[in-house]
Amino acid sequence: MDHLLSISSSALYTAFILYLIATFFFGATIKDKKSTKKSKAATIGITITIIGVMAQLVYVVTRWIASGHAPVSNMFEFVTFFGMCLVIAFVILYFIYRITVLGLFALPIAMIMIAYASMFPTEIAPLVPSLKSHWLYIHVTTVSLGNAILAISFVSALIYLIRQIDQSDKNKRNAWLEVVLYVLFLFIGFIVITSVFNAAGYAADFKYSENGKMVSTTYHLPAIAGPHDGELLTEGKMEPLFETPGWMQGQDAGRKFNTIVWSFLIGTVIYGMVRLVLRKRLGAFIQPYLRKTNPDLLDEITYRAVAIGFPVFTLGGLIFAAIWAQIAWDRFWGWDPKEVWALITWFFYAAFLHLRLSRGWHGEKSAWLAVIGFAIIMFNLIAVNLILAGLHSYA
Amino acid sequence: MDKIKCECGHVNPEGTVLCEACGKPIEGNQHIDGNDSKKLLNMRYEGSARRSQTYNKSIIDKIWSFFSSVKVGVWLIVIALIASAIGTIYPQEPYIPADAISRDPAIYYEAQYGITGKIFYQLGFHNLYSSWWYMLLLALIGISLVICSLDRFVPLYKALKIQKAKRHESFLRRQRFYSQTEYVTQEEKQTVIDRLKKQRYNVRDENGHILAEKGRFSRWGPYVNHIGLIIILIAALLRTTPLMYLDEYIWLDEGEEKVIPGTDGKYYIENKQFVLETYDEDDERFQEAIAQEGRLIPKNFQTDVVVYKTDGNNITGTEDREKYKEYDIRMNHPLKFNGYSLYQSGYQLNKFAEITFSIYEENDTDAKPLDQFTVDLSDPKSEYELENGFHVEILQYYPDYYLDDGEPASKTDDPNNPAFVFKVVPPENKEPETSFVGDVIRVAEEIGIDPENQELAPMSNVLGQFATNISATEDNKYRVSIEDIEFKKTSGITVRRDYTLPLFGLGAIIFMIGVVQGMYWQHRRIWIRPKDEGIMLAAHTNKNWFGLRKDIEKAIAETRINMVEDQQELDS
Ligand code: HEM
Numbered sequence: 001m002d003h004l005l006s007i008s009s010s011a012l013y014t015a016f017i018l019y020l021i022a023t024f025f026f027g028a029t030i031k032d033k034k035s036t037k038k039s040k041a042a043t044i045g046i047t048i049t050i051i052g053v054m055a056q057l058v059y060v061v062t063r064w065i066a067s068g069h070a071p072v073s074n075m076f077e078f079v080t081f082f083g084m085c086l087v088i089a090f091v092i093l094y095f096i097y098r099i100t101v102l103g104l105f106a107l108p109i110a111m112i113m114i115a116y117a118s119m120f121p122t123e124i125a126p127l128v129p130s131l132k133s134h135w136l137y138i139h140v141t142t143v144s145l146g147n148a149i150l151a152i153s154f155v156s157a158l159i160y161l162i163r164q165i166d167q168s169d170k171n172k173r174n175a176w177l178e179v180v181l182y183v184l185f186l187f188i189g190f191i192v193i194t195s196v197f198n199a200a201g202y203a204a205d206f207k208y209s210e211n212g213k214m215v216s217t218t219y220h221l222p223a224i225a226g227p228h229d230g231e232l233l234t235e236g237k238m239e240p241l242f243e244t245p246g247w248m249q250g251q252d253a254g255r256k257f258n259t260i261v262w263s264f265l266i267g268t269v270i271y272g273m274v275r276l277v278l279r280k281r282l283g284a285f286i287q288p289y290l291r292k293t294n295p296d297l298l299d300e301i302t303y304r305a306v307a308i309g310f311p312v313f314t315l316g317g318l319i320f321a322a323i324w325a326q327i328a329w330d331r332f333w334g335w336d337p338k339e340v341w342a343l344i345t346w347f348f349y350a351a352f353l354h355l356r357l358s359r360g361w362h363g364e365k366s367a368w369l370a371v372i373g374f375a376i377i378m379f380n381l382i383a384v385n386l387i388l389a390g391l392h393s394y395a
Numbered sequence: 396m397d398k399i400k401c402e403c404g405h406v407n408p409e410g411t412v413l414c415e416a417c418g419k420p421i422e423g424n425q426h427i428d429g430n431d432s433k434k435l436l437n438m439r440y441e442g443s444a445r446r447s448q449t450y451n452k453s454i455i456d457k458i459w460s461f462f463s464s465v466k467v468g469v470w471l472i473v474i475a476l477i478a479s480a481i482g483t484i485y486p487q488e489p490y491i492p493a494d495a496i497s498r499d500p501a502i503y504y505e506a507q508y509g510i511t512g513k514i515f516y517q518l519g520f521h522n523l524y525s526s527w528w529y530m531l532l533l534a535l536i537g538i539s540l541v542i543c544s545l546d547r548f549v550p551l552y553k554a555l556k557i558q559k560a561k562r563h564e565s566f567l568r569r570q571r572f573y574s575q576t577e578y579v580t581q582e583e584k585q586t587v588i589d590r591l592k593k594q595r596y597n598v599r600d601e602n603g604h605i606l607a608e609k610g611r612f613s614r615w616g617p618y619v620n621h622i623g624l625i626i627i628l629i630a631a632l633l634r635t636t637p638l639m640y641l642d643e644y645i646w647l648d649e650g651e652e653k654v655i656p657g658t659d660g661k662y663y664i665e666n667k668q669f670v671l672e673t674y675d676e677d678d679e680r681f682q683e684a685i686a687q688e689g690r691l692i693p694k695n696f697q698t699d700v701v702v703y704k705t706d707g708n709n710i711t712g713t714e715d716r717e718k719y720k721e722y723d724i725r726m727n728h729p730l731k732f733n734g735y736s737l738y739q740s741g742y743q744l745n746k747f748a749e750i751t752f753s754i755y756e757e758n759d760t761d762a763k764p765l766d767q768f769t770v771d772l773s774d775p776k777s778e779y780e781l782e783n784g785f786h787v788e789i790l791q792y793y794p795d796y797y798l799d800d801g802e803p804a805s806k807t808d809d810p811n812n813p814a815f816v817f818k819v820v821p822p823e824n825k826e827p828e829t830s831f832v833g834d835v836i837r838v839a840e841e842i843g844i845d846p847e848n849q850e851l852a853p854m855s856n857v858l859g860q861f862a863t864n865i866s867a868t869e870d871n872k873y874r875v876s877i878e879d880i881e882f883k884k885t886s887g888i889t890v891r892r893d894y895t896l897p898l899f900g901l902g903a904i905i906f907m908i909g910v911v912q913g914m915y916w917q918h919r920r921i922w923i924r925p926k927d928e929g930i931m932l933a934a935h936t937n938k939n940w941f942g943l944r945k946d947i948e949k950a951i952a953e954t955r956i957n958m959v960e961d962q963q964e965l966d967s
Binding site: 033066067068094095099123124125126128129132133224296297300303304307308311312314315316318319322326327328329330332334336337340341343347348350351354357358359384 | 439442465466468469472474475476479480483484487488490524610674678680681683684685692693694695696723726727729736738740889891896899903906907910911914915938939940941961
């Protein structure tokens with residue numbers, strides 16, 4: 001058992017490293033004359049990517065055998081799986097369009113996802129009865145894949161925006177683009193700070209009252225924001241600088257808020273350092289490297305990814321979800337926050353398609369919509385679980 | 396009436412933008428699709444005459460135009476989207492947690508979330524998804540969908556049926572993909588045709604005018620998927636009627652038998668036993684996760700039931716009946732029969748059935764009870780006469796005891812955590828005393844038992860001994876304490892019969908067919924028009940221009956024909 005699990009985690013680690021190496025090869029293709037031309041670096045890059053996916057499949061299968069259920073049932077497993085789907089979706093679109101910059105952006109985003117996932121508890125957790133259904137696996141895997149294909153539209157849209165938006169002076173559009181890039185740094189901030197204090201084994205216990213009951217919680221990061229009306233129990237640990245505001249409710253609101261504060265802090269510091277080194281906006285820095293990419297093609301990929309992903313998402317996120325809910329909770333639709341956000345995602349991409357088809361929203365407008373769409377997907381994937389608790393709250 | 400005859404001889408209906416047969420732009424109508432200001436023609440509906448763009452006089456015309464506008468449709472979708480998001484800010488009423496301060500929405504939202512919670516409640520957002528305006532919004536989307544589809548489908552269908560291979564020069568020139576070649580041989584042209592056929596294009600040749608077309612059926616995708624959506628909306632409407640949709644809930648104690656509601660007394664159900672299994676804390680796979688969670692994690696909820704069938708005339712339900720089904724209902728494994736589905740949906744492990752109290756002499760170390768009595772919690776009496784002459788009155792009974800700001804109160808009317816204030820009258824009418832006894836659940840929780848997931852029955856007398864026991868005055872002579880507790884396990888079963896499910900399924904399938912049809916195939920057309928000794932080549936697709944370009948590249952490879960140029964003016 002332990003043996004299987006250690007194979008499983010080294011397979012995941014291997015996949016991560018392979019994605020990293022593949023990214024460098026895709027990076028090397030930027031210097032090629034034309035972005036769609038077949039080059040040696042591109043061939044090596046995509047081969048390594050595919051080997052990476054296979055390594056990650058080894059992780060999935062071994063963990064499945066070890067736990068007895070598909071590894072898509074808690075935050076760690078689910079987000080890791082999404083990372084893999086993102087790579088698979090990239091591979092699919094790569095073979096349609098043979099465009100390598102896509103990999104240069106898609107793989108790092110997938111890596112951020114996997115690293116982010118690893119910050120959550122990775123123990124194998126038993127399944128509560130409602131999750132014991134084949135429909136759970138079918139539902140979760142299809143939604144993941146659908147979301148991932150839709151996320152590729154974000155990747156190509158991001159490249160499109162970096163390439164196309166005027167960087168010669170400061171304006172609203174490049175400021176917003178900078179915000180999008182900055183948000184990616186917040187994830188990196190979260191990963192960095194969590195790894196550091198996990199390695200150090202930091203733990204500080206707090207006591208506070210929730211719904212009139214005394215509960216305790218363990219902070220694994222030094223408390224900048226302590227629980228509302230909380231009291232530090234562990235000696236020799238940092239006293240909170242301030243308290244989490246009382247209107248933030250829900251289980252462990254204080255600890256989660258503290259984590260967010262840390263992510264902002266570290267993310268901002270890293271972003272600031274990068275800016276200091278580059279001495280220009282990140283968008284302006286990347287832009288020249290993308291000169292050779294064809295914006296028309298990027299725009300088409302954005303649309304195509306939505307066109308391919310939308311039916312998959314509908315099937316997994318709405319139809320399979322409904323079938324499972326019907327069997328498990330005797331109602332196929334219950335307006336649970338996670339369900340509602342799946343519906344919102346669906347509405348949003350329907351609007352995207354209608355605007356594009358009938359109102360001619362191409363190019364930049366369409367790219368911004370793809371960015372917002374991805375924000376909605378990430379919100380549903382991560383924030384709804386952590387903030388708006390419901391039946392689906394794994395974490 | 397105002398039919399328009401084109402120079403090619405075809406007669407077009409009023410409002411046509413591009414001649415249905417040859418595609419020549421019809422003068423005076425170009426503003427409709429915005430062709431007047433652009434080089435490229437708007438090909439979205441083939442320039443066909445749509446009612447919404449043509450008539451705009453009567454009120455019906457106006458309503459029609461309003462709902463057939465995609466702009467309006469998208470606004471409706473966006474409003475529905477925002478409204479849905481607002482509803483998730485705080486939990487909807489059914490999701491108010493069981494351990495909340497109060498499950499009464501009028502209290503809960505304000506108490507839990509303050510002023511914003513109060514506003515949320517007062518605006519009715521705690522039941523947002525069943526509010527009249529949310530329903531209306533969905534209905535409007537439905538109406539918009541129907542009108543929009545009708546407005547476009549019919550003319551589009553006609554235009555695609557009537558289209559000729561021979562197209563007007565200006566039509567070709569104003570396509571996004573276009574090229575002209577001065578000199579092309581007959582053989583070269585034939586090669587291109589053959590190659591297109593090989594790529595599964597349908598090729599039509601009218602006097603040297605070529606139309607190669609494939610995937611036309613994908614143009615119907617949106618209309619098919621909209622039909623699917625309409626069916627789903629209709630199903631949702633039908634589901635609000637009791638005829639189509641039955642939804643009942645029953646609580647069954649172990650050993651209890653009840654009629655299944657909604658079956659007109661035809662079926663009875665008996666709960667033989669309820670089982671709750673939890674994961675073994677020592678399971679090596681899950682040890683760590685269970686330790687992290689800090690409580691037992693349930694593995695299985697199950698009710699073993701027997702369903703009996705009667706002829707329905709029988710009132711008592713005990714005679715004239717047969718054992719119909721025996722089944723273990725588990726989560727994710729409902730019992731299904733005759734259109735009904737029974738689901739495991741709730742349970743209570745530790746429902747108090749009976750409590751036996753003993754009366755002791757206070758400060759008596761080798762405790763021997765002076766008297767005993769038993770309270771049946773499904774039917775508590777107000778007074779009890781005991782064997783040895785004691786007399787007990789129940790002054791206060793809290794079925795579900797808790798302290799509300801220091802005041803004793805009852806959360807619900809169910810005996811989940813009973814507590815009593817007794818008046819004890821000793822034999823021979825000595826001085827009566829009062830004492831408070833109960834609150835066993837607190838004791839269980841204090842010693843680290845989770846009453847949700849763990850049965851209390853095996854330790855009931857231990858728990859009873861430690862239950863709260865307060866004398867009203869310092870000098871009480873007698874003490875009432877809990878001798879024994881009998882618990883009942885009870886199981887909550889949902890009864891459903893939903894005739895709309897197949898309709899939802901049908902709608903979903905049709906929707907999926909429609910989106911796949913429209914998304915995974917594309918309608919591609921390539922036109923070749925002879926011009927002097929050369930040709931004009933133009934092409935159009937509704938999506939995936941990259942694919943179309945590759946098709947053309949393949950078809951004209953190694954001929955003198957010029958590759959088409961992309962004439963699109965991108966907005967950047
Ligand atoms: C949530 C509701 C809706 C969904 C999921 C939906 C879905 C779709 C999809 C997937 C397409 C194909 C888009 C493409 O091929 O890129 C489409 C096309 C279309 N939809 Fe909807 N739709 C919805 C509501 C509406 C409404 C309310 C209207 C009315 C204004 C409408 C009008 C249209 C039109 C006109 C087309 C284009 C048909 C064509 O040009 O061939 N849709 N719809």
